[in-house]
Amino acid sequence: MDHSNGVVTRRDFIRGTVGATLGASLLRPEWLQGKERGANPSRVVIVRDRDAIDGEHRARPAVLERMLRQTLTKLTGKETAGDAWRDLLAPGDVVGLVPTPHLNPTHDELVAAVRKTLIAAGFPEERIRNAQGGPEGPERCTALISMPALKGHWLTGIGTVIKNYIMFSGNSRGDHREDSAKLGEIWKLPSVEGKTKLVLVDALFPLCDKGPQPDPRYKWAYKGLIAGLDPVAVETVCLKIITAKREALKGEPWPLSPPPICVEAADKVYGLGTSRLSGIEIDTVGWNEDLLV
Amino acid sequence: MDVGTPELPECVDEWKLKGPAQRITADTIFDYMNGAGELYLAYHFIDLTVSEYGNGGDNDILVEIYRLKDAADAFGLLSLDWGGESVAVGPSPARGPDRRPSPYSEVLYGAGLLRMRSGNLYIRIMAVRDTPQVKKVILRLAHALTAGRDNPPPPELVRRMPEALGAGWELNRETIGYFYSHLVMNSWYYLSHENILNLGPETESVVAAYENGSGTARVRIRVLVICYSGPREAAEALDRFRAAYLPGAEPEIVGGGGGGRMALFHVEDGWLGVGVAGRLLAAFFACPSLEAARGLAGRFPFLL
Numbered sequence: 001m002d003h004s005n006g007v008v009t010r011r012d013f014i015r016g017t018v019g020a021t022l023g024a025s026l027l028r029p030e031w032l033q034g035k036e037r038g039a040n041p042s043r044v045v046i047v048r049d050r051d052a053i054d055g056e057h058r059a060r061p062a063v064l065e066r067m068l069r070q071t072l073t074k075l076t077g078k079e080t081a082g083d084a085w086r087d088l089l090a091p092g093d094v095v096g097l098v099p100t101p102h103l104n105p106t107h108d109e110l111v112a113a114v115r116k117t118l119i120a121a122g123f124p125e126e127r128i129r130n131a132q133g134g135p136e137g138p139e140r141c142t143a144l145i146s147m148p149a150l151k152g153h154w155l156t157g158i159g160t161v162i163k164n165y166i167m168f169s170g171n172s173r174g175d176h177r178e179d180s181a182k183l184g185e186i187w188k189l190p191s192v193e194g195k196t197k198l199v200l201v202d203a204l205f206p207l208c209d210k211g212p213q214p215d216p217r218y219k220w221a222y223k224g225l226i227a228g229l230d231p232v233a234v235e236t237v238c239l240k241i242i243t244a245k246r247e248a249l250k251g252e253p254w255p256l257s258p259p260p261i262c263v264e265a266a267d268k269v270y271g272l273g274t275s276r277l278s279g280i281e282i283d284t285v286g287w288n289e290d291l292l293v
Numbered sequence: 294m295d296v297g298t299p300e301l302p303e304c305v306d307e308w309k310l311k312g313p314a315q316r317i318t319a320d321t322i323f324d325y326m327n328g329a330g331e332l333y334l335a336y337h338f339i340d341l342t343v344s345e346y347g348n349g350g351d352n353d354i355l356v357e358i359y360r361l362k363d364a365a366d367a368f369g370l371l372s373l374d375w376g377g378e379s380v381a382v383g384p385s386p387a388r389g390p391d392r393r394p395s396p397y398s399e400v401l402y403g404a405g406l407l408r409m410r411s412g413n414l415y416i417r418i419m420a421v422r423d424t425p426q427v428k429k430v431i432l433r434l435a436h437a438l439t440a441g442r443d444n445p446p447p448p449e450l451v452r453r454m455p456e457a458l459g460a461g462w463e464l465n466r467e468t469i470g471y472f473y474s475h476l477v478m479n480s481w482y483y484l485s486h487e488n489i490l491n492l493g494p495e496t497e498s499v500v501a502a503y504e505n506g507s508g509t510a511r512v513r514i515r516v517l518v519i520c521y522s523g524p525r526e527a528a529e530a531l532d533r534f535r536a537a538y539l540p541g542a543e544p545e546i547v548g549g550g551g552g553g554r555m556a557l558f559h560v561e562d563g564w565l566g567v568g569v570a571g572r573l574l575a576a577f578f579a580c581p582s583l584e585a586a587r588g589l590a591g592r593f594p595f596l597l
Contacts (some may be wrong), residue, residue: 007537009485014561056422102327154480155328166328180486209374210480212329216404216423217377258483 008098008181013259019268022261025192039127042274044237046203048287050221057205059109061082067115070285071200071227082121088197089143095123096131096141096195100164102213104151104207110225114145114200134190144195146231150206150222150238156180157210157260158242161199161235162272168192184270185230185260187231199234201226208245210256220245223287232266232273233280237293239263240277244292298342298358298414299348299438305430308346308354317341336369336415337362337472337494338576346434352421356434359415365448365497366548368397369471372451373480376467377403382435387444389452396466397447400435407431411439447471455595460588461505468502473559482515482578489537489573491530503577505585514563514577515578518595527569534567534576545583549593557586571592 005021011019051063072084089095097114099106111130119125129143131137138144146164153159162261165186186192203226209218222241228234239260246254267275274280282293305311318340324328325341326426339360346354361367365552379473383504400409405423409416418434420427446452451471457463470481473496475488481500484490492498498519505512521527535542544556547566555568555575564586567576575594580586 005537005540007485007489009489009538010483010559011481011538103329137503153328154332155476212332213326213417214419215374216406216419219404257481258479258486261486 008261010259013261013264016264018181018261018264022265023099023269042228042230042233042279043075043281043283044226044230044233044281045071045075046224046226046237046291046293047074047285048222048224048291049288050208050223050289053204053221054166057221059107059204061109061113064107064109065113065116065288067225068110068117068200070215071225072117072245073257074283074285075198075227075229082199085121085123091122091241092139093123093197094127094129095170096129096138096144097147098132098137098164098271099130099202100149100151101152103159104149104219105150106147106202106206107204110200110202110204111147115201120263130146133167135168135189138165138168138189138195139191141195143197144192144197146199146266147202149202149204150226150242152208152210152218152242152256154210154212155258156183156262157256157258158235158239158263160201160238161231162187162262162266165192181261181265182269184272187266187272195234196231199228199231201238203233203238203241206245207244208242208249218249222229222290223290230273230280232263232275235260235263235266236275236277236280237282248292298340298360299511301344301356301434303439304344305437306431308430309348311345311347311353312454313560315343317343322389331474331476332370333361335472335477335494336366337473346430352424352427354418354420354431354434357417357419358438359417361413361415362444363413364410364469367413367415368447368451369473369477370474370544371399371408371410372397372470372472373459373477374408375401375469377406377408378433380407382409382432383577387446389446392472394446395446397451399444402428402431403433407435409439409442412442416436417472426561428576445458448497450497450518450553453517454499454501454518455592458503458516458589458592458595460585462503462589463505465502465504465513470500472498472500478517482517487535487537489534490519491521491526492519496520512581514580514589516595517574517576517578519574519595521572521574523572524569527572527574530574531567531569539565547587547590549590551594553594555590555593557583557590559583566590566593568593 002012008021012021047067065287069081072081074085076084078084148160169186203222203224266272317325342358344356380400380402405420407418418431475492500517502513553570555566558565562578562579
């Protein structure tokens with residue numbers, strides 16, 4: 001039976017045919033099957049420290065900076081954070097930091113640590129910008145560091161990596177609604193494609209339910225950073241962590257709804273990386289209690 | 294009935310209002326909460342009043358009062374999550390036409406967040422950190438906001454959902470959701486990001502889980518009931534649903550009560566039943582066997 005009527009449904013998600021159905025409905029095939037970065041595209045690093053946040057959930061800047069250095073060196077294999085940044089970025093890059101401002105926002109302390117280590121690595125302060133916001137954000141940058149916080153989302157299932165660029169489209173409302181399966185399309189915009197040099201997820205105090213507004217019952221102190229060069233692989237690991245936490249909270253399977261079809265689509269339709277957990281190498285550093293992967 | 298936005302007290306214990314309230318409208322809601330605004334617009338949002346209390350430390354309390362078209366909207370927002378501790382702060386619980394108290398919570402508290410409905414208001418009060426002292430303050434604020442007002446009963450479509458559907462299928466109240474928008478439905482039970490059931494601001498809808506068995510042997514189906522503006526609209530919605538969700542599939546037809554008929558389909562997650570009776574569309578999903586599906590279809594259209 002031909003299932004490809006162009007409408008992605010629950011049945012596609014169960015069958016694993018989101019990519020096929022969505023791909024058949026796209027009008028821009030030239031956007032398909034690209035790659036963000038070639039080297040080690042499916043490696044994800046998780047760094048955790050039990051002292052990353054205090055008992056009142058405030059980030060500890062010194063610990064966070066140490067975790068960031070560990071993340072960068074583990075991911076790149078370089079000796080120092082400075083070497084790692086110089087490996088990831090070109091000397092003349094205008095670097096756009098892309099934190100998440102809403103619903104479990106990225107910790108300011110993490111943004112500050114990234115900025116501080118970039119400057120220490122020799123990247124001029126005036127060429128480090130906040131690129132979050134409208135379409136002009138990525139246009140004025142040559143490199144992007146995506147820095148979402150780990151969270152579910154009521155319209156897209158997971159609202160972490162793939163969704164972090166939603167404001168770049170200039171049509172965030174449409175991308176939240178019917179087009180949320182097509183969030184990967186934003187990564188293929190000329191002003192965005194190829195610019196993401198690092199995905200660095202703030203998993204210090206994640207939100208495992210969908211919102212749409214923060215509910216403290218569903219936040220927990222994971223005290224981690226999750227990073228990689230393959231956005232889909234990082235998102236897939238994030239999804240695994242959130243799913244495991246939800247199951248632990250309820251004591252039974254508690255799948256995200258809507259299902260995060262944007263993740264499978266980012267892989268199979270837009271070629272942004274791998275969404276198969278078995279195809280991802282996960283390296284962990286530090287505290288490993290309740291790792292959830 | 295619009296009860297208006299109530300006045301907040303200037304202070305509760307050492308927590309004092311930090312400044313004038315901020316008023317958010319449909320034009321500014323996305324600036325305030327980004328994509329979360331879709332949720333409130335889907336429940337006939339009028340406006341939102343945001344106030345903050347501070348105690349001189351760093352444990353501020355945020356008070357959000359959402360004014361909606363009517364009390365059913367406030368019930369729908371609360372139904373998004375029945376979890377948390379059910380607490381009593383108002384003058385009396387809502388009662389149905391039979392004067393029996395509503396079985397549904399009206400005020401829920403958990404980890405420093407209180408959610409409640411009061412008439413056409415949906416209210417969230419949230420502290421930065423949960424402490425026994427801050428919980429008392431939040432409950433007092435909630436009491437002040439609801440003083441002197443009785444809550445109307447849950448929407449009629451919710452009250453009409455059967456407690457049981459025969460053959461051991463029993464309603465799990467903690468799963469009942471009331472909504473108008475397919476985006477909201479997807480947050481309980483995903484069908485499609487597209488609006489394949491023609492839902493809209495006037496289509497009252499309920500989704501609920503019915504369960505059979507217990508422990509690891511428990512089986513759960515979802516039942517969906519939508520009330521359209523007329524029989525033609527319900528029939529059109531059924532046609533669109535079948536075209537999008539069941540393209541080319543041939544059903545087994547089962548007659549139900551009152552002349553209603555339900556079409557049964559075997560899909561990836563079990564048996565699906567769907568039918569129209571007058572202006573109601575009803576469906577069930579993920580039924581484990583044809584025999585059970587036939588039994589459920591025999592109860593169609595559930596609410597008559």
